[in-house]
Structure formats: C-alpha cells, structure tokens
Amino acid sequence: MNEREKLLKKVQMYSFAVTDAALFLDTHPECSEALSFYNKYKKLCKEAKEQYEKAYGPLDVDSEQNNTRWAWVDGPFPWELSAN
Amino acid sequence: MWKYEKKLEYPVKIKKPDPTAAKIIITQFGGPDGELGAAMRYLSQRYTAPTPEIKAILNDIGTEELSHMEMICSIVYQLTRDLSPKEIKASGFDAYFVDHTNGLYPVQASGYPFSADIFQSTGDPIADITEDMGAEQKARLTYDNILRLVDDPDVRDVIKFLREREIVHFQRFGEALRLVTDKLDAKNFYAFNPSFDVKK
Numbered sequence: 249m250n251e252r253e254k255l256l257k258k259v260q261m262y263s264f265a266v267t268d269a270a271l272f273l274d275t276h277p278e279c280s281e282a283l284s285f286y287n288k289y290k291k292l293c294k295e296a297k298e299q300y301e302k303a304y305g306p307l308d309v310d311s312e313q314n315n316t317r318w319a320w321v322d323g324p325f326p327w328e329l330s331a332n
Numbered sequence: 333m334w335k336y337e338k339k340l341e342y343p344v345k346i347k348k349p350d351p352t353a354a355k356i357i358i359t360q361f362g363g364p365d366g367e368l369g370a371a372m373r374y375l376s377q378r379y380t381a382p383t384p385e386i387k388a389i390l391n392d393i394g395t396e397e398l399s400h401m402e403m404i405c406s407i408v409y410q411l412t413r414d415l416s417p418k419e420i421k422a423s424g425f426d427a428y429f430v431d432h433t434n435g436l437y438p439v440q441a442s443g444y445p446f447s448a449d450i451f452q453s454t455g456d457p458i459a460d461i462t463e464d465m466g467a468e469q470k471a472r473l474t475y476d477n478i479l480r481l482v483d484d485p486d487v488r489d490v491i492k493f494l495r496e497r498e499i500v501h502f503q504r505f506g507e508a509l510r511l512v513t514d515k516l517d518a519k520n521f522y523a524f525n526p527s528f529d530v531k532k
Binding site: 253256257259260263264267268270271272274275276277306307308309310320325326327329331332 | 335336337338339340341342343344345346385388389392393396402405406409410413500501504507508511
C-alpha cells in the first residue's frame with residue numbers, strides 16, 4: 249500500500265464512522281454519546297481529507313482548487329483499480 | 333440535491349479478473365434485491381414520510397445505497413477487465429458482452445433488466461418501512477449466496493462489508509418503525525395512515 253492509498257484509507261475509515269453515526273443519530277437525535285462520537289470523527293475526517301487533498305487533489309468538486317489546472321478532472325476515478 | 337465525493341465508501345481492489353463472478357455479482361446492481369432498487373425505493377418513499385426522523389433515515393440510507401451501487405459496479409468493472417474473446421466465451425460472460433461489451437448495465441444475474449416493479453412506494457409508512465426491513469434481509473441473503481459462490485478474498489472482503497451494512501440498515505428501519513407506531517393509536521396501528529389521514 250503506497251502513501252496515497254494509506255491516506256485514502258484513513259479518509260474512508262473516518263468518513264465511514266461519520267456516515268454510520270449519522271444513521272444512528274437519525275433515529276436517536278437526542279443521544280449525546282452518539283453526538284460526541286459523530287463530532288470526534290467528523291473532525292478527524294475533515295483533517296484527513298485536507299491532508300489527502302493537499303497532496304493528491306480534490307475529493308469534492310468544490311474543494312479548494314489551484315489556479316493553474318482544474319484538478320477535479322484528473323484520474324484515477326474511484327472505481328478504477330489504481331484508485332484504491 | 334447531491335454532491336459527489338471522489339472516493340468509494342470502502343476500497344475495491346480486485347487483482348484478478350473473473351467474469352464468472354461478475355455475472356452473479358451484477359445482480360446486486362440491477363437485480364430484485366440490488367442496490368439500485370434499494371436507493372430508488374427509499375429515495376421515493378421519503379417524500380411522504382410522517383416525521384422528520386423517518387424522512388432523515390430514508391434520505392440517508394437511500395444515499396448510502398447509491399454509494400453501494402457504485403461499489404458493486406466497481407467490483408464488476410474490475411472483474412471484467414483485460415479479457416480475451418476466448419475467456420469471455422469460456423466464462424459464459426458472452427451473453428452479456430454481446431449487448432454491453434464491458435459497459436455497466438443494471439441487470440439481474442439472469443440477464444433480466446432492472447425494473448421498478450421490484451419495489452413499492454405506498455404512501456403508508458407502516459407498509460413502506462415493513463417492506464424496507466424485508467428488502468434489507470433479502471439483500472443480506474443475496475450477499476450470503478454470493479459468499480457461497482465466490483472464493484476470491486479481494487471480492488469477499490467487499491461483499492462482507494456490504495452484507496454488514498444490510499444488517500445495520502435493517503436495525504435502523506426497525507427503530508424507524510417503532511418511532512412511527514409510537515405515535516399511532518396503540519390499540520390499532522392501522523386505524524389511520526399518519527401520512528394521509530388528518531388526525532383529529
């Protein structure tokens with residue numbers, strides 16, 4: 249696993265924790281324990297995303313772009329073998 | 333509206349092509365208990381959901397199903413790369429190949445194309461959420477059957493992740509059903525439809 253893959257895996261891990269916690273909170277909106285879990289992983293996810301994007305390009309179409317090239321268009325795309 | 337995130341929910345990295353496995357796994361794209369049908373079911377049902385929690389859970393599980401559809405398509409895409417005509421014929425992938433080449437098209441394992449006939453959106457939350465719980469179980473057993481038929485650990489790892497998600501969604505829909513019935517007539521849950529009848 250290269251550096252990019254490691255960092256992407258970290259983003260995926262934190263992002264998944266956020267997704268899963270959000271579903272739980274949908275049916276338990278008052279659960280403070282779940283809310284602090286959500287907030288903890290939301291923060292870690294944001295940091296991991298920023299770290300990834302700085303080195304390997306945007307994960308969101310509206311992530312900050314540089315002024316020389318529209319990097320969103322650069323591959324690999326997520327379904328490609330080399331992206332994972 | 334939706335925004336795309338340029339990553340899979342869980343990594344898909346299949347080292348060895350296997351068109352025979354692709355032929356059965358594609359059923360979770362376009363089949364009766366597949367991810368496309370799941371996403372369309374929940375995202376159609378959410379409009380008439382009776383409470384904010386139910387709207388949220390249908391919206392968010394429906395959205396997660398779109399990312400699962402993307403993972404299934406990624407598996408099929410990677411399993412069918414770099415194939416020779418000889419390999420395509422020998423694996424039985426030829427019947428799909430003749431119409432779609434390596435393109436992703438939503439079909440059942442039998443080849444029957446995706447149909448909205450596989451799900452309902454009734455406007456009645458008890459009926460809808462009960463269907464949703466059944467749908468999660470049917471998807472779970474389809475993944476169990478795929479695990480019975482596929483040996484490649486690269487594929488199995490992803491299928492196991494998707495299978496787990498069906499179980500979590502089933503749990504969330506169970507809670508959603510309880511949230512709906514809590515607000516109904518305790519003596520007769522079916523006395524009125526909370527999404528349609530005006531409660532006196």
